[in-house]
Amino acid sequence: MIAQHLPILQIVLPLMAAPVCMVIRHPQVVWIWATLITFLCLPISIALLVQVMAEGVIVYELGGWAAPWGIEYRIDKLNAFVLVIVTAIGAVVMPYARRTVDTEIPVSRVYLFYTMLLLCEAGLLGITITGDAFNLFVFLEVSSLSSYVLISFGKDRRALTAAYRYLIMGTIGATFYIVGVGLMYNATGSLNIYDLSKLIPELGGSRTIQAALAFLTVGLGLKLALFPMHMWLPNAYTYAPSAVTVFLAATATKVAVYALIRVTYTIFGTVDILEIVPVQDMFMVMAVIAMFVGSLVATYQVNVKRMLAYSSVAQIGYMMLGLSFDTVTGVAAGIVHLFNHAAMKGGLFMALGAVAYRVGGVRLEHMAGLGKKMPWTMASLVAGGLGLIGVPLTVGFVSKWYLIQAALEKGWWMIAVLIVICSLLAVVYVWRVVEVIYFRPVSEIAQEAKEAPLSMLIPTWVLIGASIYFGIDATTTLDVAFAAARTLLGDGG
């Protein structure tokens, strides 16, 4: 009986657990409760992925109302994969969060922090699982509102302005999205994504539908921080509490990328978009600019957290570049990079959180000479950094390998060259940190520093370990990504 209701349990569990945190209120008990819930969510998503890979699409009708009238949850290979990413990161972040929360969040607000974290996870999972364009908007708001609150928890007062800026940009993004959904509803009378994908082709040429596509793309582009719309991201990631940065960097933008994939490949997949608006070309141009601007700006940051935030802008560029190829290899590279980047960036931000916990800051001067003081944390930072560069035996290499392959398949060797040049820029910003860590004397601030506690070190190494494991043996992730890409592009599967 439970197996049949797994899709809804995936959402309802964190959604119902979040308000319960408000009643518990005791910091430690709330933490145990929230951790337990995220640990329950992970096996559910894995079970769903296994089921989808074996039996195909799962449909769950809410309230027993059949789509397109009712809301349905529709799980295919792509969103089952994204569900696993989100729940896995959630389950790893919770054990890690306890220590950082103790130092970064006032005791009286700890319960609110975990309430918001669970709500944010519920929202992100909801965006991923739902098969209804309007329901997606509702979950988009659930996750966004909770992430604004989470960012504003940051100890630095600039966290408030960062959260406010994100609030403004995020609200504009969500509004654009809902305007797009409204236009589609106006033209087709349906809100169900699967239904829309059948109705839109007949109306593909109409001005309303084109405007809808434009609004949806810009709205989600803001949410996923695609190049000219990324300005909210660096400050939000830099000033948010450590655990929040890890969670949002590894999940929020990934889920927004997923939503954009849904819009361009499922809803508008059967229309030849290129004939209407050159969306794909625009994605490619913005992706390449994002890769370069993100990496270049990252090379001269003094705050390492901020550096990684700009690197995220660049990495989002890689994902979008993969999507813009419109081929199975390209889209699969983009999808697999969702997972790969979540693992590396999650691990890297966790290592930085450990530095902030022990040393009190993450500027380059705080990091000087930490190679001797915190060997394990610093090793994870280096391993994650190698992943960002794309060194073989890391997940970064797998993503870039398939991106380059996709570019060559299309005969766009210029793009392949650009990917390699951009990786060299990553060498520059990663090396700056490595040099400071290992070849500088220990700074005055870090004299007292010692190795991070195990409760932080283990989650960090779980993610970094995953980024190495799936770099050596990428068959699992690639199989899922290729299967998902084939389904999206209608190539059977």
Place this chain on the structure above:
Amino acid sequence: MRQKIILRVISKFLIPYILLFALYVQWHGDFGPGGGFQAGVIFAAGFILYAIIFGVATAREVLSATTTRVLLVIGVLLYSGVGVAGILLGGNYLDYNVLADTPIGGQHVGIILVEFGVGITVAASVITIFCTFAGRRPEEHEEEYGEN
């Protein structure tokens, strides 16, 4: 506003009817226009009128911060709990048909409970938002952090 006798008397006279009207809108929601959201806002409006005339501190004696917080939670859990009840009784999540002997009866039970949950949470949130802006608690500025 303590010296404005007309305001005090009139609002004392009006508040019970505002609350009563909120309950009417709440329970009539499944037959006619109305429902949990509107009812919650009307109920909160009655409460806020009381707070404006008699002071936020007096109003907070009626509904303390803890009470509104618990009410916020109860509303959400009532809504989602009805959904879970649907699963336990053999339907899908939020399937009201299985909640009573007949599907139509079930739909009535389901929507009334769900709307009641919405009403409670909306009333509690509007009151919380008002009280947060109206009465700032000074002790919040002295924040303590946990053991390292």
